[in-house]
Amino acid sequence: MDKIQSLYEALTKVDGFIYPNELALNWDMLIVMYPYITGLVAGAFILASLNRVFDIKALRPTYELSLLTALSFMLVATMPLITHLGQPLRFYEMLITPHLTSAMAIFGFVYLWYLMVVLLLEIWFDYRYDMVIWSREKKGFMKFFYKALTLWVSDTSPESRKTDEKIGYFITVVGIPSAFLLHGYVGFIFGSIKANPWWSTVMMPVIFLFSAMVSGIALVMFIYMVVSYLRKQKIDMNALDTIAKYLFYILIIDFTLESLDQIHRIYEADESFDILKILVRGKLFFTFFIMQIGVGVVIPLATLGFLQFKKPRVRIRKLIYWIISICVLVGIFYMRWNVVIGGQLFSKSFYGFTSYKVNLIGGSDVTLSLLWFIVPFFILAFLLWLLPPWKKAPPIEIPEE
Amino acid sequence: MAIEKENFSRRDFIKNSSMFAGGVVFASLINPYKFVFATKQPKGKGKWYGIGIDIEKCIGCGSCARACKIENNVPDDPFFFRNWVEQYTITNDERILVSSPNGGIDGFKQPVPEEDIYKTFFVPKMCNHCAKSPCTQVCPVGASFESPEGLALVDQSYCIGCGYCVQACPYGCRYIDPVKGVVDKCTLCYHRLEKGLDPACMMACPTGARIYGDLNDKNSAVSLFLKEHNCAVLKPQLNTESKLFYNDLSQEVH
Amino acid sequence: MPLQVKRLLLVFAIFIGIMLVLKYVLTPDSWREYGPYRGNAIGEIASQQAKYVQKESCADCHDSIAEIKSRGEHINLQCEICHGPGYQHVDDENFKMEITKNSTLCLQCHTMNAASPKNIIKQIDATEHNEGEECITCHNPHQPWL
Ligand code: SF4
Numbered sequence: 129m130d131k132i133q134s135l136y137e138a139l140t141k142v143d144g145f146i147y148p149n150e151l152a153l154n155w156d157m158l159i160v161m162y163p164y165i166t167g168l169v170a171g172a173f174i175l176a177s178l179n180r181v182f183d184i185k186a187l188r189p190t191y192e193l194s195l196l197t198a199l200s201f202m203l204v205a206t207m208p209l210i211t212h213l214g215q216p217l218r219f220y221e222m223l224i225t226p227h228l229t230s231a232m233a234i235f236g237f238v239y240l241w242y243l244m245v246v247l248l249l250e251i252w253f254d255y256r257y258d259m260v261i262w263s264r265e266k267k268g269f270m271k272f273f274y275k276a277l278t279l280w281v282s283d284t285s286p287e288s289r290k291t292d293e294k295i296g297y298f299i300t301v302v303g304i305p306s307a308f309l310l311h312g313y314v315g316f317i318f319g320s321i322k323a324n325p326w327w328s329t330v331m332m333p334v335i336f337l338f339s340a341m342v343s344g345i346a347l348v349m350f351i352y353m354v355v356s357y358l359r360k361q362k363i364d365m366n367a368l369d370t371i372a373k374y375l376f377y378i379l380i381i382d383f384t385l386e387s388l389d390q391i392h393r394i395y396e397a398d399e400s401f402d403i404l405k406i407l408v409r410g411k412l413f414f415t416f417f418i419m420q421i422g423v424g425v426v427i428p429l430a431t432l433g434f435l436q437f438k439k440p441r442v443r444i445r446k447l448i449y450w451i452i453s454i455c456v457l458v459g460i461f462y463m464r465w466n467v468v469i470g471g472q473l474f475s476k477s478f479y480g481f482t483s484y485k486v487n488l489i490g491g492s493d494v495t496l497s498l499l500w501f502i503v504p505f506f507i508l509a510f511l512l513w514l515l516p517p518w519k520k521a522p523p524i525e526i527p528e529e
Numbered sequence: 530m531a532i533e534k535e536n537f538s539r540r541d542f543i544k545n546s547s548m549f550a551g552g553v554v555f556a557s558l559i560n561p562y563k564f565v566f567a568t569k570q571p572k573g574k575g576k577w578y579g580i581g582i583d584i585e586k587c588i589g590c591g592s593c594a595r596a597c598k599i600e601n602n603v604p605d606d607p608f609f610f611r612n613w614v615e616q617y618t619i620t621n622d623e624r625i626l627v628s629s630p631n632g633g634i635d636g637f638k639q640p641v642p643e644e645d646i647y648k649t650f651f652v653p654k655m656c657n658h659c660a661k662s663p664c665t666q667v668c669p670v671g672a673s674f675e676s677p678e679g680l681a682l683v684d685q686s687y688c689i690g691c692g693y694c695v696q697a698c699p700y701g702c703r704y705i706d707p708v709k710g711v712v713d714k715c716t717l718c719y720h721r722l723e724k725g726l727d728p729a730c731m732m733a734c735p736t737g738a739r740i741y742g743d744l745n746d747k748n749s750a751v752s753l754f755l756k757e758h759n760c761a762v763l764k765p766q767l768n769t770e771s772k773l774f775y776n777d778l779s780q781e782v783h
Numbered sequence: 784m785p786l787q788v789k790r791l792l793l794v795f796a797i798f799i800g801i802m803l804v805l806k807y808v809l810t811p812d813s814w815r816e817y818g819p820y821r822g823n824a825i826g827e828i829a830s831q832q833a834k835y836v837q838k839e840s841c842a843d844c845h846d847s848i849a850e851i852k853s854r855g856e857h858i859n860l861q862c863e864i865c866h867g868p869g870y871q872h873v874d875d876e877n878f879k880m881e882i883t884k885n886s887t888l889c890l891q892c893h894t895m896n897a898a899s900p901k902n903i904i905k906q907i908d909a910t911e912h913n914e915g916e917e918c919i920t921c922h923n924p925h926q927p928w929l
């Protein structure tokens with residue numbers, strides 16, 4: 129039991145007083161991963177719907193890519209949560225006997241709704257025609273596989289394609305509030321804990337939502353560049369510039385909301401403020417000011433803002449976008465970190481905190497978290513092989529009625 | 530009695546408004562309330578357990594914490610407690626020093642010399658068995674629940690060990706059992722109550738600083754305790770409707 | 784209705800059907816007996832073994848000691864505070880109950896601490912009061928003189 133051993137060590141590194149039971153780090157790195165991954169899903173999906181619903185043509189090259197990215201991360205989104213449980217095999221209870229007053233219980237349903245009704249359906253309608261075509265071209269098992277994926281519907285008439293298009297559009301429209309719901313809801317899991325002043329704020333769902341968008345957009349930007357590079361294809365700079373523009377706007381909103389929350393907290397200065405102040409200035413200084421705000425917000429904002437006025441050469445721009453997307457992804461990761469881990473560093477007695485918990489993290493949960501972050505990329509590779517966006521038939525024009 | 534009085538006034542309020550606005554308003558007033566909290570409100574019948582702790586009588590011997598660990602197979606390490614004792618020392622230069630080494634089981638030492646002490650006292654802590662318990666509210670599977678007698682209990686064969694309730698308890702009264710992987714907390718020794726015995730910590734307290742009883746029975750030990758003393762609960766601003774009442778609670782205690 | 788939508792609805796119907804069946808099969812017996820939890824859990828918690836048997840059980844056999852104790856300052860104390868839980872000894876009298884005889888046990892309560900109320904407990908500074916002696920050489924714990 130090295131966990132216990134490290135608790136003994138932790139005992140010597142407590143500043144002030146914490147409740148005896150607070151010594152153990154209850155939610156570890158895996159719970160940092162959980163809002164991070166769901167955020168990537170929601171963000172990637174919203175980027176896709178920008179193209180479809182708001183009809184931003186420049187984003188067309190990344191449409192399928194964002195959807196598939198969202199799907200591959202969605203498939204593992206529950207895994208950090210489940211692997212973190214003390215009794216992982218009992219997770220099904222959450223779906224069978226959900227306790228309706230619990231924010232966490234609804235997650236199973238929000239998740240199923242989002243995965244089944246929104247993401248899978250949208251992708252299915254988008255690819256149905258192509259899958260039929262591919263099933264005709266392929267042989268053997270792949271033929272059967274594509275056929276199964278089309279649910280043995282082999283209609284390729286223009287009417288059927290129009291139906292696909294219309295229903296797909298409708299689903300995207302439903303999907304936007306769903307994506308908002310999914311991630312706003314994840315914020316609510318934290319924001320509704322009145323026992324923890326670092327979490328308990330009505331802003332939490334909104335902040336989570338916007339940071340989700342930021343991270344999702346940055347992820348798609350990153351993946352788009354990597355995929356294009358691997359396929360030795362020319363990057364559509366127009367698409368990239370547009371993504372960067374939206375990233376810039378949403379980053380501004382996100383930063384405003386977060387500052388608003390902090391300013392509110394500082395000005396209101398309720399009973400928990402003193403301990404939180406020490407926490408943020410001390411234990412969280414690096415992750416909060418340097419990583420979350422510096423790397424995650426200030427650098428990208430400054431660079432992207434600069435790019436709005438002056439456009440350097442394509443090669444440099446590409447490099448900048450590539451670096452910025454990584455910066456944002458890292459910054460948002462630390463934002464989740466500061467919420468989840470930061471919220472557990474101080475005592476609910478407001479009389480102290482422990483510095484050591486950070487070092488308690490290590491071993492299995494870090495490995496698992498890394499695993500759950502890497503697996504989606506493999507899923508994405510598989511999906512891109514199975515449903516290559518670049519081999520799709522050109523979209524059918526819907527005549528205006 | 531603090532908690533009862535509040536309930537009555539709320540009930541009256543609802544009754545009156547329902548007379549004005551009829552059954553529809555009545556239902557809409559009751560329902561969101563019911564939905565948000567996992568607990569049923571006390572009906573005035575049956576038992577409704579409450580706890581009293583007399584800080585004036587606590588000598589900080591840690592017998593309660595020791596007895597609880599033994600009685601309930603709480604891990605023996607210096608962490609994980611169903612109950613523990615805190616020592617508060619307020620110095621003349623107004624520093625507040627709190628300590629609870631090994632939950633008080635091994636006894637206490639004063640951190641400052643006697644002449645620097647302005648005020649010092651012990652505060653035993655345990656689950657408050659909140660009537661509007663945030664912990665049972667958040668349990669996703671209903672493994673944490675408020676029993677009909679007002680005890681916040683954990684169904685350990687059903688708990689998934691997500692730890693959400695640990696986060697939600699404002700008093701730090703829950704922990705994840707490292708061996709079982711499920712959450713554990715004070716049950717007010719329900720297994721002893723049902724056998725006609727006192728909870729282990731109350732039994733072990735040499736000075737009788739800890740009492741429990743039925744809040745619905747106006748002659749129970751805890752009801753009389755509330756009648757005779759000015760009691761307060763911890764963190765009242767969180768509206769947990771805690772049923773652990775402290776006599777002589779200093780405002781420094783969180 | 785277009786064919787693909789029909790197929791999809793079928794798939795959804797099957798999925799929801801499976802969920803309902805699973806819900807039916809997996810929901811525990813006493814669910815919702817009193818509320819959204821397993822009603823049987825209350826009984827299961829209640830049936831755990833109690834380890835402390837309380838002084839009435841001790842007095843059943845050790846009546847002479849109980850009588851001595853009832854005349855001393857420690858009258859209200861439970862035997863098991865010092866002697867430890869007695870459930871095994873009650874079942875099997877050959878099971879010996881170990882007790883610490885040195886002063887650490889006494890000093891759990893009687894050590895000098897400003898936080899302990901003076902009117903409730905007699906306190907001693909063990910570094911001054913007969914240092915190195917065990918308390919029980921002079922005081923009988925069952926009937927301590929003052
Ligand atoms: S004190 Fe904590 S564990 Fe006990 S009922 Fe209240 S919230 Fe729940």
Ligand code: SF4
Nearest residue numbers: 668688689691692694
């Ligand atoms: S740890 Fe157990 S009791 Fe607590 S919320 Fe999770 S399932 Fe419920």
Ligand code: SF4
Nearest residue numbers: 597715717718728730
């Ligand atoms: S009532 Fe029982 S479980 Fe609760 S603190 Fe006391 S001894 Fe422990």
